[in-house]
């Protein structure tokens with residue numbers, strides 16, 4: 001079965017470091033201080049994205065075999 005992981009973008013210009021995304025992440029993988037996280041632990045619940053008051057987060061599901069091609073893009 002193909003493995004999938006999350007790529008999490010946080011727009012640092014929008015983020016006000018409130019910490020809500022860290023609080024709502026039940027997997028404890030959210031880190032708003034990084035532009036991009038790669039994590040297999042993310043469940044894609046998107047709570048961080050939904051609760052961010054500044055719409056700074058985008059959670060993208062990525063196929064493992066797509067990693068190299070798309071990682072260079074952003």
Ligand code: SF4
Pocket residue numbers: 010014015016017018019020021022032051052053054055056057
């Ligand atoms: S919830 Fe949004 S604004 Fe708050 S720390 Fe996370 S990314 Fe930044």
Ligand code: SF4
Pocket residue numbers: 006008024025026027028029030041042043044045046047048049059
């Ligand atoms: S989508 Fe869910 S599990 Fe993934 S980082 Fe956001 S809150 Fe955490």
